[in-house]
Amino acid sequence: MRRVTVLALVALTVTAWLVPAQAAEFTDSLGRTVTLPDTVARVLPAGPPAAVAIYTLAPEKMIGWVKPLEDEQKEFIGETYRSLPVAGRLTGKEADLDAAAVKALKPDLIIDVGDLKPQYRALADKIQSETGIPYVVLDGGIAQAAALYAQLTELLGAGMRGDLLTLQTTSMLDEIAARKSGAIRPGRVYYAQSRDTPPSMGRVGIDPAILDALGAVGFQGEHAASGHGNVTPGQVADFNPDIVVASTGKIARMIARDPAWRAVPAVAAGRVFAAPQLPWAWLGSPPGINRLIGLEWLSALLYPQEPKRDLAADVRGFYRNYYRLALTDAQLQKLFAP
Secondary structure, three states: OHHHHHHHHHHHHHHHHHOOOOOOEEEOOOOOEEEOOOOOOOEEEOOHHHHHHHHHHOHHHEOOEOOOOOHHHHOOOOHHHOOOOEOOOOOOOOOOOOHHHHHHHOOOEEEEEEOOOHHHHHHHHHHHHHHOOOEEEEEOOHHHHHHHHHHHHHHHOOHHHHHHHHHHHHHHHHHHHHHHHOOOOOOEEEEEOOOOOOHHHOOOOOOHHHHHHHOOEEOOOOHHHHOHHHOOHHHHHHHOOOEEEEOOHHHHHHHHHOHHHHHOHHHHOOOEEEOOOOOOOOOOOOOOOOHHHHHHHHHHHHOOOOOOOOHHHHHHHHHHHOOOOOOOHHHHHHHHOO
16 A cells, blocks of 8 residues: 555656646736746836836846936935836836837836726737737726735745735825824815926826825815916915925925915914925825825824824835835935925
């Protein structure tokens, strides 16, 4: 009986050795089934949100940034990764990669993070078909941020670091939701901007997904389309925001010092803040993982009830864990000023 058992085990072992292992398959957020390569060492981000997400988790596998980093950005990115080359971009109006260029980069995997719109499915299918390179599309919604990290951990083999960021993101979102639910009423925000504010500095306003996640209300006025210059202090005073957030420090200082704006209670109380922008805008440009610290910051300003948070410590922790950077006091001041 023992001899038969041993022979059977040998036969099973030989059979398993002769049969090739099946390639791993991954179902992306669009429901597309993608066959993954055995090794993922070179990853091409399709657009800015994907680049930010991959950088936070496995930057050593990222082929390059989708566009050049500005000098101010580099200061807030881990030194090792400031000099990554520019690989180009597949998505959006600024797309500059085609199938031939993608093949020349020789990625093992292409990852897109963002909205789940039909055009992104069509693009993924087209590039994958023309290059033979697997292309996955992942939901970039704020509420799905923890799930995004779980998916990226699987795709990139990020192990313990991926598990840590998944747990930390879950905890952050849960705490923000609890803070929102404990508020007496929804927070109210006026976002001040100028028609000549560069888009990279927040001219598009606060990402609506951030306000939705906070249960907050944004001022709805002409500024949403054509700039802060079309809004009067009286209109904002009638709206009575809890805080005023400006797209630049210059605009924040102008509002804080202009006597006409003292008619707005939040301004009179000194609750005027400039939206931090580095290395990526906290309030939504690009609409990626960078919005998490924007959520933390805005929720602490809108809902300052107990339990109070040490916002500076939270920001230091986020930059250390997500951006691989130990903020100096000067850098922290630069983010928060004015």
